Amino acid sequence: MRRLFKIEQDYKAIVIGGSAGSFQVISKLLSQLPSDFELPIIMCLHRLRHVRNGFVEALNIKSSIPIQEPTDKEPVRKGKFYLSPANYHLSIELGNTFALTTEDLMNNSRPSIDILLQTGAYAYRNKLIGILLSGANRDGAQGMKMINERGGLTIVQDPKDCLIDTMPVSALNITDIDHVLNVQDIIDFLLSVDKYIKTKS
Amino acid sequence: MQELEIAQLRALTDLLKSKYNYNFTDYAMSSFRRRIQRIIELYKFSSFDALLQKLNLGNQEFFHEFLSEITVNVTEMFRDPTFWIEIREKILPDLLNLNKTISIWHAGCSSGEEVLSMAILLREMGIEGRVRIVATDIDMAILKKAKEPVYSVKNMELNTKNYERAKGPHTLDRYYEEKSGKAYLDKSLLKDVIFREHNLVEGQVFSKFDLILCRNVMIYFNQSLQNQVLKVFHESLFKNSYLAVGSKESLIWCEIANKFLVVNNEEKIYKKIKD
Numbered sequence: 001m002r003r004l005f006k007i008e009q010d011y012k013a014i015v016i017g018g019s020a021g022s023f024q025v026i027s028k029l030l031s032q033l034p035s036d037f038e039l040p041i042i043m044c045l046h047r048l049r050h051v052r053n054g055f056v057e058a059l060n061i062k063s064s065i066p067i068q069e070p071t072d073k074e075p076v077r078k079g080k081f082y083l084s085p086a087n088y089h090l091s092i093e094l095g096n097t098f099a100l101t102t103e104d105l106m107n108n109s110r111p112s113i114d115i116l117l118q119t120g121a122y123a124y125r126n127k128l129i130g131i132l133l134s135g136a137n138r139d140g141a142q143g144m145k146m147i148n149e150r151g152g153l154t155i156v157q158d159p160k161d162c163l164i165d166t167m168p169v170s171a172l173n174i175t176d177i178d179h180v181l182n183v184q185d186i187i188d189f190l191l192s193v194d195k196y197i198k199t200k201s
Numbered sequence: 202m203q204e205l206e207i208a209q210l211r212a213l214t215d216l217l218k219s220k221y222n223y224n225f226t227d228y229a230m231s232s233f234r235r236r237i238q239r240i241i242e243l244y245k246f247s248s249f250d251a252l253l254q255k256l257n258l259g260n261q262e263f264f265h266e267f268l269s270e271i272t273v274n275v276t277e278m279f280r281d282p283t284f285w286i287e288i289r290e291k292i293l294p295d296l297l298n299l300n301k302t303i304s305i306w307h308a309g310c311s312s313g314e315e316v317l318s319m320a321i322l323l324r325e326m327g328i329e330g331r332v333r334i335v336a337t338d339i340d341m342a343i344l345k346k347a348k349e350p351v352y353s354v355k356n357m358e359l360n361t362k363n364y365e366r367a368k369g370p371h372t373l374d375r376y377y378e379e380k381s382g383k384a385y386l387d388k389s390l391l392k393d394v395i396f397r398e399h400n401l402v403e404g405q406v407f408s409k410f411d412l413i414l415c416r417n418v419m420i421y422f423n424q425s426l427q428n429q430v431l432k433v434f435h436e437s438l439f440k441n442s443y444l445a446v447g448s449k450e451s452l453i454w455c456e457i458a459n460k461f462l463v464v465n466n467e468e469k470i471y472k473k474i475k476d
């Protein structure tokens with residue numbers, strides 16, 4: 001049975017962070033969204049810094065919408081799925097465009113989830129949904145806090161449902177999280193959001 | 202820490218302009234903000250205003266430290282190995298056909314890794330004497346490092362891997378000596394390189410080139426500054442010569458795109474086809 005969530009906000013974008021143990025989750029999630037999904041989904045997943053190719057291709061096997069790695073200054077488009085490229089930090093600028101940078105590692109990572117989430121929170125404020133999945137470090141926790149402070153909606157994968165729960169637990173420790181959900185519920189949540197946006201427009 | 206507001210960043214760039222004649226107004230906002238926040242933490246300023254007051258004193262020495270800290274100098278030798286294969290196998294051979302001295306400009310050369318990669322490639326191709334290289338950066342401190350390249354052994358591990366992936370015919374260690382935990386690069390590689398301070402924002406054309414590399418520099422600029430800098434590059438290139446940008450940059454968002462042809466989209470190499 002699909003769970004129905006009550007949605008009351010015109011969300012503009014979804015950002016997702018994940019690390020160790022999140023690949024299967026993301027894969028499943030992307031396979032169950034409709035191909036006319038309305039919102040952009042922007043993903044920052046920890047990955048090998050010096051392997052440029054292969055990751056998108058692996059995710060695309062299941063994804064209902066082909067995933068792209070954005071280039072610098074590319075506009076964020078509705079209904080597109082994006083993945084942070086290897087060895088660059090991905091930010092969102094106020095004009096609704098992507099920015100890529102090569103600054104130092106943050107939380108031992110480049111791309112860093114915190115950077116994506118924080119800039120997303122700044123650009124989209126209460127119109128952003130942030131989702132943090134399984135992972136073995138604390139990248140993303142500060143970003144979730146910022147989303148929360150800016151009025152956005154936060155979801156973490158239920159620690160019991162995670163292969164490695166350090167990442168969601170770190171977020172739960174420093175900020176209020178709106179929903180703690182297992183993978184299927186996260187999918188149902190996103191489907192509810194999609195339905196809401198479709199009926200509004 | 203509270204996120205810095207746009208008005209605060211504006212006050213800062215205004216000060217930098219009036220006091221030091223450096224214009225950072227058109228840097229990309231999100232990374233510029235992070236850099237300023239980082240400096241406040243690094244120097245343990247009590248607040249943003251404390252940084253502003255310090256800069257207001259007009260101390261050149263502090264300003265140049267500040268400049269070094271806001272610019273992002275992260276670089277690698279043979280970064281994006283497949284890019285260097287393309288340079289070795291396609292771009293340089295094409296330019297060699299011109300039968301003249303080839304001019305290369307590394308704009309935003311940072312600590313010199315990219316320049317050294319080029320110099321090694323030229324030596325291995327046996328064409329060192331036929332190429333003139335100009336390497337520029339806004340940051341004087343980093344240029345000094347580029348002229349006397351000494352890198353950490355840890356970075357050399359990555360550089361070595363990149364060199365191997367770029368199908369380098371030797372091992373990278375023939376180009377450096379390890380002393381007390383540091384790698385001293387062979388300075389003779391840089392004998393035909395001119396290093397100079399140059400601010401892309403000011404945008405003077407100072408020479409003409411057959412190949413310009415400006416990789417991972419314009420990502421720190423906003424679209425309008427990018428357009429402006431690309432105009433300068435366009436003017437600084439001979440017809441049918443090449444421009445290379447970083448692997449995640451693209452000219453398609455830029456005004457001048459139609460004057461360039463995409464030679465290799467994966468490696469982001471463009472050719473100037475129209476004046």
Ligand SMILES: C[S@@+](CC[C@H](N)C(=O)[O-])C[C@H]1O[C@@H](n2cnc3c(N)ncnc32)[C@H](O)[C@@H]1O
Pocket residue numbers: 102272273274275276277280308309310311312315337338339340343399400401402415416417418421447
């Ligand atoms: C990330 S590094 C790129 C190094 C190298 N090209 C690479 O791709 O590995 C960026 C460099 O651009 C320089 N830079 C930033 N703003 C500049 C400007 N306005 N004019 C010239 N150089 C600038 C910085 O000082 C820094 O050394």
